[in-house]
Amino acid sequence: MTTEGIGAAVLRKEDRRFLLGKGNYTDDITLPQQTYAVFVRSMYAHARIEKIDASVALAAPGVLAVFTGADIAADGLGPLPCGWLIKNKDGSNMVEPPHAALAQGKVRHVGDPVAMVVATSKAEARAAAGLIDITYDVLPAAGRLADAVKPAAPVVWDEAPGNLCYDWHIGDPAATAAAFARAAHVVELELTNNRVAPNAIEPRAAIGVYDMAGDAYTLYTTSQNPHMIRLLMSAFTLHVPEHKLRVVAPDVGGGFGSKIFHYAEELMVTWAAKKVGRPVKWTADRSEAFISDAHGRDHISRARLALDAKGKFLGLQVSTLANLGAYLSTFGSAVPTYLYATLLSGPYDLPAIYAEVKAVFTHTVPIDAYRGAGRPEASYLLERLVDKAARQLGMDRIELRRKNLIRVDQFPYQTQVALQYDTGNYQATLDLALEQIGYAHYDKRKAESAKRGKLRGFGISTYIEACGIAPSAIAGALGARAGLYEAAAVRVNPTGSVTVFTGTHSHGQGHETTFAQLVAEKLGVALDAVDVVHGDTSRIPFGMGTYGSRSAAVGGSALMKALDKVIDKGKKIAAHLLEASPGDLEFKDGNYRVVGTDRVKAFAEIAFTAYVPHNYPIETLEPGLEEQAYYDPKNFTFPGGTHLVEVEVDPETGVAEVVDVAVADDVGTIINPMIVDGQAHGGLAQGIGQALYEEVRYDAEGQLTNGSFMDYCMPRAADLPNFKVGNHVTPCTHNPIGVKGVGECGAIGVPPAVINAIIDALTPLGVTDMSMPATPEKIWRAIQDAKKKGA
Amino acid sequence: MATITLKVNRQAHTLTCAPTTLLVEVLREHLRLTGTHVGCDTSQCGACTVHVDGKSVKSCTMLAAEADGAEITTIEGLATGGELHPMQAAFREHHGLQCGFCTPGMIMSATDLCQRSPDPSEHEVRHWLEGNLCRCTGYHNIVKAVRAGAAGMRGGKR
Numbered sequence: 001m002t003t004e005g006i007g008a009a010v011l012r013k014e015d016r017r018f019l020l021g022k023g024n025y026t027d028d029i030t031l032p033q034q035t036y037a038v039f040v041r042s043m044y045a046h047a048r049i050e051k052i053d054a055s056v057a058l059a060a061p062g063v064l065a066v067f068t069g070a071d072i073a074a075d076g077l078g079p080l081p082c083g084w085l086i087k088n089k090d091g092s093n094m095v096e097p098p099h100a101a102l103a104q105g106k107v108r109h110v111g112d113p114v115a116m117v118v119a120t121s122k123a124e125a126r127a128a129a130g131l132i133d134i135t136y137d138v139l140p141a142a143g144r145l146a147d148a149v150k151p152a153a154p155v156v157w158d159e160a161p162g163n164l165c166y167d168w169h170i171g172d173p174a175a176t177a178a179a180f181a182r183a184a185h186v187v188e189l190e191l192t193n194n195r196v197a198p199n200a201i202e203p204r205a206a207i208g209v210y211d212m213a214g215d216a217y218t219l220y221t222t223s224q225n226p227h228m229i230r231l232l233m234s235a236f237t238l239h240v241p242e243h244k245l246r247v248v249a250p251d252v253g254g255g256f257g258s259k260i261f262h263y264a265e266e267l268m269v270t271w272a273a274k275k276v277g278r279p280v281k282w283t284a285d286r287s288e289a290f291i292s293d294a295h296g297r298d299h300i301s302r303a304r305l306a307l308d309a310k311g312k313f314l315g316l317q318v319s320t321l322a323n324l325g326a327y328l329s330t331f332g333s334a335v336p337t338y339l340y341a342t343l344l345s346g347p348y349d350l351p352a353i354y355a356e357v358k359a360v361f362t363h364t365v366p367i368d369a370y371r372g373a374g375r376p377e378a379s380y381l382l383e384r385l386v387d388k389a390a391r392q393l394g395m396d397r398i399e400l401r402r403k404n405l406i407r408v409d410q411f412p413y414q415t416q417v418a419l420q421y422d423t424g425n426y427q428a429t430l431d432l433a434l435e436q437i438g439y440a441h442y443d444k445r446k447a448e449s450a451k452r453g454k455l456r457g458f459g460i461s462t463y464i465e466a467c468g469i470a471p472s473a474i475a476g477a478l479g480a481r482a483g484l485y486e487a488a489a490v491r492v493n494p495t496g497s498v499t500v501f502t503g504t505h506s507h508g509q510g511h512e513t514t515f516a517q518l519v520a521e522k523l524g525v526a527l528d529a530v531d532v533v534h535g536d537t538s539r540i541p542f543g544m545g546t547y548g549s550r551s552a553a554v555g556g557s558a559l560m561k562a563l564d565k566v567i568d569k570g571k572k573i574a575a576h577l578l579e580a581s582p583g584d585l586e587f588k589d590g591n592y593r594v595v596g597t598d599r600v601k602a603f604a605e606i607a608f609t610a611y612v613p614h615n616y617p618i619e620t621l622e623p624g625l626e627e628q629a630y631y632d633p634k635n636f637t638f639p640g641g642t643h644l645v646e647v648e649v650d651p652e653t654g655v656a657e658v659v660d661v662a663v664a665d666d667v668g669t670i671i672n673p674m675i676v677d678g679q680a681h682g683g684l685a686q687g688i689g690q691a692l693y694e695e696v697r698y699d700a701e702g703q704l705t706n707g708s709f710m711d712y713c714m715p716r717a718a719d720l721p722n723f724k725v726g727n728h729v730t731p732c733t734h735n736p737i738g739v740k741g742v743g744e745c746g747a748i749g750v751p752p753a754v755i756n757a758i759i760d761a762l763t764p765l766g767v768t769d770m771s772m773p774a775t776p777e778k779i780w781r782a783i784q785d786a787k788k789k790g791a
Numbered sequence: 792m793a794t795i796t797l798k799v800n801r802q803a804h805t806l807t808c809a810p811t812t813l814l815v816e817v818l819r820e821h822l823r824l825t826g827t828h829v830g831c832d833t834s835q836c837g838a839c840t841v842h843v844d845g846k847s848v849k850s851c852t853m854l855a856a857e858a859d860g861a862e863i864t865t866i867e868g869l870a871t872g873g874e875l876h877p878m879q880a881a882f883r884e885h886h887g888l889q890c891g892f893c894t895p896g897m898i899m900s901a902t903d904l905c906q907r908s909p910d911p912s913e914h915e916v917r918h919w920l921e922g923n924l925c926r927c928t929g930y931h932n933i934v935k936a937v938r939a940g941a942a943g944m945r946g947g948k949r
Contacts, residue, residue, distance in 0.1 A: 423880075709835035
């Protein structure tokens, strides 16, 4: 059934309900007797709570309850856990301060929740929230990463002197020092990876429900991984066992990482539902999202690259400061270590690497995974550095990359930072990208831009990422506190339709279509005969959810395993009906056939027989056709490719416009080209957003100064070009589909290409550096500064 | 409290609400038409876009009382008899949606554009959509879908 199976650009099954306005997002759900929660949040970055007086609020109309830190402490609610233990250089553990759902005596960032009001309407809850009288003793704050490491900086946690959470390293310092000692050239760069806000258009929301009769809870929440939320709540925060806690993540309006984490609000509404005896609903405002959703990035790095006289890379040395915010979010500690520094070899043959990462607490919102998570920080650093090396050595930047890219015959390639790349063809993606953008005619375009008074620049980034997260044993050895396999169940119904249950979660990725395509491919059934169920712990056996471009590579592989089990059982039924040995049967295009004969049984007949087992090997085989599988990946997957950007800079205004983007990715086997292209587009938009428009800004006192869509520049339709997206496929060697993952490549590959293009455009004016976001003001100032120096 | 009469998706409603109630609150909470979404609190994202007397309006910027007597069309009122409106069909055909959250607003905004400008250029579409944010698609396929939807509307019944 190749017309609907792997490789077919079929239209999405899930679209119809969204197009008709019949999606079912968390805030769309209204339950009988529902009440509304509003959180009172700190307006200070750092303060001691001296007194909370809720008496007026409690007497206000419609108010059912006000909860504070004391209430959750009295009930023994556990702190929100961190899922990854990082070890310091000396082998000791990172500092892991408690993260209470409501502040315990102190607030540590603007937005830190202090109290929760529950009322019969949202308006009443809001009004009452304003009546809670909180007395703060305001303390000095460390609002910015660079300031938080200064000797006299205010301390976020007493147990973390110098605001240091951990001091971690990877690689070989001696080999790297030796490489620098024999280098003909050393290139140095300091850069900042700007702090950004994920900003899924659907704000977070949660509804807690308590069923007194069954003493059981249900939580509806905007999550990318409902089973993981249940696991964390059962084991660490709510202490209610799994069979008494159902977590549902219905339609979710985008996540990009920000909806992975276990947040205070989902714990609080669930806990409060029992306290008030009615469902409790909370929905974030956008301005609340800016001060309560985890942010992404925020690194300051110094990097040095050693090269020989001919431009071959000899060694890389990196030291990075990574902001964690005020609390350790669920995966916050893993992002600047195992998702970042392990990627510092990029697509290059780099014989020696040493990277040090100091992770730092600040009085800001926690930082955690945002699309790409660590890998964009690595590619930005490396690709900026390689471009600088080309300029410093007077070499062509494409040729310098060609000289150092890992060759096809070097796979599997063991990097110096723990990863082993299974396969790839970086030369092919480079060639394809250059062809797509028409590099041969670039000079003509540059001249044409110049005629219009514009400075045209060309930027390149050759990138790699590790995704398909993750082999559990490896992750566990590195400090992960969870397994990272995935689960799937396949229920073949009596009339031959198929229901798939997956532990991954689709919030834009189109799993309801691509997972159905895997079923169509394997079982030969029509796409319309397949339904994919996700996002409900009461319906799906288990799962770890969707992040790190893992759904197809890990969840899809689990589904393939389950489908193999279905086919095997069906073979036994077919063998019985055909009076043949199962070993003599083949399954192809939806039919079991005795090899070399015309004796055939269609899959639908086998399904029916499984549920109506009149003529059936009942002594040796159970009725029914339903199988379940868990898949734990053998390795990460390694998508990679080349991203090319052309910009036009107006030297009078400093406005940089991205006029062309051509990318060639290798995401492994493509299940649905339409969806793969769409994923690339979205990642590119977020990457260009980070490069040109977006930055979360805190002032030195820890006040967020651009916490709304009025102030934070989200890319709009007119800010972006069309994208030329191409693929060169080398299938992943270690999973049953050959898929690598596509969700993050755009956000990982493109930011350095944008900045490299801007620097290229401005090089004739003497500008040598540019930071993200490259706003018109920054570009204009850089041009003026260069003019002054030149004058 | 204010008593207002609205015709929503060709059906008349008389309802009582606080004078401060927003149109989007009436649609979502009183009438349970949850296809109209709220993605921000500053009238930037456009997820709440509906038609008021035929023109696209961000329903979070309008008091319900201001819409008294008006004819409102929401995303739920666009398809007829289960058949997708040409703009809805074009969004599906061109993969102009991913998570689906901005989609109703995008479609209501786009249909208004095409009523005013039946064959909009790419430039026109991109600038018209400045009041609608999408975080998933990078707009590439939305722009394609809107232009195809325009062609569908020109050729179709509406």
